[in-house]
Amino acid sequence: MAVRRVVPTIRSEAVRESRDFYGLLGLEEVMNHGWIMTLASPSSPAAQLSVMTEDRTAPVAPDMSIEVDDVDAAYAVMRESGAEIVHPLRDEEWGVRRFFVRDPGGRVVNVLGHR
Template sequence: MSVRRVVPVVRSEAVRETRAFYGLLGFEQVMDLGWIATFASPTVPAAQVSVMASDLTAPVAPDMSVEVDDVDAVYAAVRESGAEIVHPLRDEEWGVRRFFVRDPAGRVVNVLSHR
């Protein structure tokens, strides 16, 4: 298993203003699903930040996203560890397979792979 990228998720009801702010820092918008937008550095594309008000298909909004090369293997390892699964493994219509797990500090981590 390998990690491809880690993206902090900023929760904001002021999505438009937050979007403008990260543009001032040099980020460019690379994804916008309406309820979540992701911004990346044009020179270091894996340097990213996402902004959302709430998650469209999950019961809670994550604090960060971790993209891995094999989400099924990570899901199996996390379940075996006894960690709390907050949102079950599922395929999403926007092309990712993901689940949420709570880390020991109480943060919700969205673990995903692109299909």
């Protein structure tokens, strides 16, 4: 299993203002579902930041996302390790397969793969 990118998530009700603020540093909007927006560097597209008001399909909002090349393998590894699965593995309508797991420090990690 390989990691493709790691994206921190900022919880905020000021999504538009955050887009404008981080745009001053060169980040551009690459995805916006209304409740989550992702910004990326045009010169280094894997350098990303998400701003989220809430997670509309999960019980909690994640602190970060880690995209992997095999989300099913990642899920199996986490379950076998005894890690707390916060949100079960599922396919989302916007084209990702994901689950949430809690890290040892209490942060919620959204582990995903694109279908």
